[in-house]
Amino acid sequence: MVDVAVIAGSASDGEIVSKATIVLDEESITYDFQVLSAHRDPEELATYVKNSEAKVFITIAGLSAALPGVVASLTEKPVIGVPVAAGTLGGLDALLAIAQMPRGVPVACVGIGNGANAAHLAVRILKM
Amino acid sequence: MVDVAVIAGSASDGEIVSKATIVLDEESITYDFQVLSAHRDPEELATYVKNSEAKVFITIAGLSAALPGVVASLTEKPVIGVPVAAGTLGGLDALLAIAQMPRGVPVACVGIGNGANAAHLAVRILKM
Amino acid sequence: MVDVAVIAGSASDGEIVSKATIVLDEESITYDFQVLSAHRDPEELATYVKNSEAKVFITIAGLSAALPGVVASLTEKPVIGVPVAAGTLGGLDALLAIAQMPRGVPVACVGIGNGANAAHLAVRILKM
Amino acid sequence: MVDVAVIAGSASDGEIVSKATIVLDEESITYDFQVLSAHRDPEELATYVKNSEAKVFITIAGLSAALPGVVASLTEKPVIGVPVAAGTLGGLDALLAIAQMPRGVPVACVGIGNGANAAHLAVRILKM
Amino acid sequence: MVDVAVIAGSASDGEIVSKATIVLDEESITYDFQVLSAHRDPEELATYVKNSEAKVFITIAGLSAALPGVVASLTEKPVIGVPVAAGTLGGLDALLAIAQMPRGVPVACVGIGNGANAAHLAVRILKM
Amino acid sequence: MVDVAVIAGSASDGEIVSKATIVLDEESITYDFQVLSAHRDPEELATYVKNSEAKVFITIAGLSAALPGVVASLTEKPVIGVPVAAGTLGGLDALLAIAQMPRGVPVACVGIGNGANAAHLAVRILKM
Amino acid sequence: MVDVAVIAGSASDGEIVSKATIVLDEESITYDFQVLSAHRDPEELATYVKNSEAKVFITIAGLSAALPGVVASLTEKPVIGVPVAAGTLGGLDALLAIAQMPRGVPVACVGIGNGANAAHLAVRILKM
Amino acid sequence: MVDVAVIAGSASDGEIVSKATIVLDEESITYDFQVLSAHRDPEELATYVKNSEAKVFITIAGLSAALPGVVASLTEKPVIGVPVAAGTLGGLDALLAIAQMPRGVPVACVGIGNGANAAHLAVRILKM
Known part of the structure; x- marks a missing residue:
């Protein structure tokens, strides 16, 4: 069982994922990582989320996000x-969608691309 | 059995729905109408979409859409x-999300709020 | 006779055209490709569109699009x-125009630059 | 024969048209006025423009413009x-398209909705 | 001692505050409410936050937020x-600042003006 | 005496200036070129404009433009x-200012950076 | 002789002017007020600014500002x-121009429409 | 004792800081420079600002700024x-926040990234 489930919508979001997991590692928070798209893998995603014992979810996605x-x-x-800056609009699309x-x-x-703050926020929630 | 399934994400999208159904009525296209939110009714939505015999879906939503x-x-x-202009950003959020x-x-x-064109596009597809 | 007519507004849109035609090829959809500008070649464009036997048009354009x-x-x-991100605004201009x-x-x-999805949408329409 | 041809894309652009024609009247510039949509009346538009003896065209349009x-x-x-502020984006769409x-x-x-300046610009051109 | 501290940056944010407190009341979450500006009351704000026994803070602000x-x-x-839509930009300023x-x-x-979701998020965190 | 006066607000706008002057050269339009800032050289600018015998002015500027x-x-x-895309906003600032x-x-x-169209527009005006 | 010169670009900016002068009055700062457009009254503006004995200028303008x-x-x-929100873009145009x-x-x-802060800033400068 | 206190929110803002200090050096204005974040160093920042004898503060920050x-x-x-263009939005976030x-x-x-103008403005204020 892990504390956090980290889900990226695309394998190309890896750089932002790392910004989150580096912080989780530093804070000794356990996590599981999956690439699951809301649009391409809806059933696997539902199964994963419903069965996960994580206490907090970190989700990372670009475009319509x-x-x-x-x-x-x-x-x-x-x-x-x-939000990930995946297209040509600097991530404004993903920011608004999220x-x-x-x-x-x-x-x-x-913030856009701010995987580190997602992890820091998870830490604050978990430490309550 | 109907030609088009019209789905609105919120009961407050009714004005835009009407713009679409007026055109469908004029063109004698049969349709079914549902209010089903991707976020609040995910299972009913999945059941409805998978069981629908409609040939084209018209979906209407604001905000993260x-x-x-x-x-x-x-x-x-x-x-x-x-896209529906549901919040304070004139529908730019929904346009990008969609x-x-x-x-x-x-x-x-x-276009934003352009239910009529959604119906006209459905007509073009159905008349192929 | 082809299933899809692919028209780019400028020869410089080639990269986005390829994203569409790769998908059409994968799906064994026949297509014709033309570079015809609405502004510079209006008469050739009208002749081409009116004489085309394609069932669906994919049009690719940047700027005022x-x-x-x-x-x-x-x-x-x-x-x-x-929409193509042809200028300095990331394609927001073309997205709104289209x-x-x-x-x-x-x-x-x-989506902006998403030639692949244009082709996937054409496939959905053609498979109806 | 008139000096200026004023064309609005939609009958709903009347308020902006008036801002232009008031200035043209003040400056004693003769003009002809038509409502012709690039999308709904392409052939009438082409015929009108090609046959017009006006020296300058003022065109007024909203949305994809x-x-x-x-x-x-x-x-x-x-x-x-x-550009006309016809939708929910304050005319930014039409401004970029034009x-x-x-x-x-x-x-x-x-400028957006600035029919007066269109007329003033026409006057500058005609007075050369 | 309360579960949530609700802080608005301005007395004019009352409508958004109500959207949050209605949900907190429905969920039987106890809360304290203060109007304290980061810019005008920095010392009172620091004292309040550091002495608060609330587990979660809901903060509501417009403009530079x-x-x-x-x-x-x-x-x-x-x-x-x-974020509150307090000025003429629909709250985009506050959204980016936050x-x-x-x-x-x-x-x-x-979301902009979405006090209800702030409360729903607080509920999720408190129910962990 | 020249037909067109080309004025750039900054020496760094040279690339956009060239796009205009190439077209003017192709069309055998005579022109004079100056770098004069509205903000840094207001008096030289006023003297130049008032004494110029050019029939049309092409002005090129970025930022607050x-x-x-x-x-x-x-x-x-x-x-x-x-408008020139001189800063980090892709020229949206200059477009709105102009x-x-x-x-x-x-x-x-x-259009942003479209020196060529400035020259083409000057040609249309001069050929009237 | 006055401490502050307040200049509005248009008589329609009166509401924003008042926000500034109310603060100046409260702070017992003397001021002179003029409506002078950079575009329509350039010479009167130059004469006024060069002859003014004010120590600080507050300038108020919309659109291209x-x-x-x-x-x-x-x-x-x-x-x-x-910046004044004078058109349909909420003052974003004037903000960027200024x-x-x-x-x-x-x-x-x-800030957009923030005549009060212009006066408060003038007070800070004058009290140095 | 110095005339100006220059504070950057992040060590990564160095390039913009230099644009300001080069001008201050040219104008023989004395200054002190600190990197102090409003969010990460609030107490050091408060101590520094309250004890500073500088007459003007130049503050440099990106993102929520x-x-x-x-x-x-x-x-x-x-x-x-x-405002610093620190993220993917070209500094629009910081501009609005400031x-x-x-x-x-x-x-x-x-202006965004315009450390030079911050210094020029400080010079104008100090020379009063």
């Missing part, structure tokens, strides 16, 4: 979203 | 997305 | 538009 | 474009 | 930030 | 403005 | 600029 | 803010 919101709809645990969630399905959005 | 992409991941049929889909899961995005 | 809309005004068939069509002349807009 | 560019591709005379023309097909873009 | 980040620098507990925090000082940003 | 508007306030002749002129002082704005 | 920069080029005294000045001609930009 | 506003809340002296200060706590914002 549905992953954080979909994870938040599959669990009642806290979900952190990291922050502008409808009422009742909250995602904790951090 | 995950609905069109999620529907596109649940079906191999054409999915049209209509247009900027990852490779392999296409959504046909039309 | 009038091509998709002009093609949609010349045919009753489905028209897909791909998505924000007036009522009655629909274009199916996909 | 293809009208100014299409007129500029149909004539070698100066074409002025006025300003960001490809090389070789120039449009003289003025 | 320094409040969430300043609170996050004063405590090691989780801090949620709600989301784009430097590494090491995380804020959990929710 | 006051040059085109200031020239338009110094002459009754047509003034064309070219397009959004107040009523009565018109500038003909072309 | 050249006024603050032009004043800064006419004097070596501190110039404060207030902030993005070229090197050597500084303007002290405050 | 709280530094200028926090300094302005700690002193009654003039505070100049320089310019859009609440009433009563003014910051004099200059």
Whole structure:
């Protein structure tokens, strides 16, 4: 059993994933890492999230960035979203997609590409 | 059995839904209408989409607007997305969320609030 | 006779064209490819579109990106538009120009530079 | 024969048209006024532009605003474009569509909704 | 002792505050509410945050929206930030100010004006 | 005496200047070229504009890009403005500064970095 | 002789002017007020600025907002600029025009419509 | 005792700092330079600002850029803010954070990355 589940929407998000896992390692937080797309792997994603014993989810996605919101709809645990600057708009698309969630399905959005802060936020939540 | 399935993410999207259904009615296209949120009703949405015999989906959503992409991941049929200006950003958030889909899961995005064009596009596809 | 007509507004859009044609080739969809500008070649464009036997049009354009809309005004068939990040604004200009069509002349807009999704959308339409 | 041809893309652009024609009247510039959409009336538009004896074109359009560019591709005379704030983005869409023309097909873009300046610019050109 | 400290940067943020406290009341979460500006009341704010026994902070601010980040620098507990559309930019200013925090000082940003989701996120964290 | 006066706000705008002068040379239009800043050389600029016998002004500027508007306030002749992508915002700053002129002082704005279209527009005006 | 010269680019900026003068009155700072457009009244503006004995200039302008920069080029005294939300873009145009000045001609930009802060900044400078 | 206190929010802002200090050196203005983050070093920052005998503060920060506003809340002296293009949005985030200060706590914002103009503005203030 791990404390945090880290999910990236694409294998190309690796650099941002590392920024998160370096901090988790430093803080001795255990985690599991998966690449699962909300759009391409919806069933595997649902199975993974529902069976995970992690206490907090860190989700990392670019472009239309549905992953954080979909994870938040599959669990009642806290979900952190990291927008990735994956296209030509500097990540503004992913930032808006992750922050502008409808009422009742909250995602904790951090800064564009800021995997480190996603981990620091998870640490704050876990240390409560 | 209907030709088009119209799905709105929120009951508050009714004005944009009407713009689409008026055109469908004029063109004598049969349709079914549902309010199903990608975030709040993921299982009902999946059941509905997988069981639908519609040939084309029209999806209408504001803010982070995950609905069109999620529907596109649940079906191999054409999915049209209509961004709604639901918050304070004039619908730019929804436009980016619907247009900027990852490779392999296409959504046909039309203009902000342009339910009419979603219907006109469905008509073009159905008349092929 | 081909299934898809691929039209780029400029010879410099070649990289995005390739993203579309690779998918069409993989899916064994036949296509014709032309470089025709809505602004510089309006008559050749009109002749080509009106005489084409393709069932779906994929149009690729940057900057003010009038091509998709002009093609949609010349045919009753489905028209897909791909915004290209051709200038210094990351393609936001082309995205808005392609998505924000007036009522009655629909274009199916996909993501900036996402030629692959234009092709995937064409496949969905053709397989109906 | 008139000095200026004023073309609006939609009947709903009337307020901006008036801002232009008031100035033209004050300056005793003769003009003809038409509502012709680049997308809905392409053939009437082409016929009108090619037969017009006006020396300068003022074109007024919102949303994807293809009208100014299409007129500029149909004539070698100066074409002025006025972006209209027709949707929910404050006219940023129309501004970019009118300003960001490809090389070789120039449009003289003025400010959003600034029909008066379109007329003042026409006056400067005509008084040369 | 309360579970949540709700801090608004300005008395004019009351409508957004209510969206949060309605949810907290529904969920029987206890909270304390203060109006404290990061810029106008920095010392009272520091005293309040450091002495608070709340487990989670909900911070609500518009414009340059320094409040969430300043609170996050004063405590090691989780801090949620709600951007308010206080000026003429629809809250884009506050959204960027709250989301784009430097590494090491995380804020959990929710949507513009979405006080309800701030409370729902706090509930998820508290229920862990 | 020359047909066109080309004024750049900064020596660093040379690449965009060349795009204009190449077209003017091709079209055998005579021109004079100056680097004069609206902010750093206001008096030389006023003297130059008022004494110039050119029929059309092409003005090229980045950032807050006051040059085109200031020239338009110094002459009754047509003034064309070219926004330069000089900073980190892709030229959006200069585009807005040049397009959004107040009523009565018109500038003909072309696309970001599009010196060629400034020259093509000047040619259209001169050939009237 | 007054401490501050307040210049608005347009009579329609009166509401923002009042926000500044209320603060100046409260702080017993003497001021002179003029409506002078950088574009429509360049010579009166130059005469006024060069003859003014004010120690600080507060300049208020919307749209392309050249006024603050032009004043800064006419004097070596501190110039404060207030962007006005005069058009349909919420004042983003004026904010960029006032902030993005070229090197050597500084303007002290405050928030959109924030006449009060312009006055508060003037007070800080005068109290040095 | 120095005339100007230059504070950067991060050691990575060095290039922009140099643009300011080169001008201060040229103008023979004495200054002190510190790297102090509003978020990571709030107490050192408060101590430094309150004990500083500088007459003007130049503050340099990227992303959510709280530094200028926090300094302005700690002193009654003039505070100049320089937005840094530190992330993927070209500095638009920092520009808005620095310019859009609440009433009563003014910051004099200059252009993105324009350390030189911050220094020039300080010179104007000091020479009064």
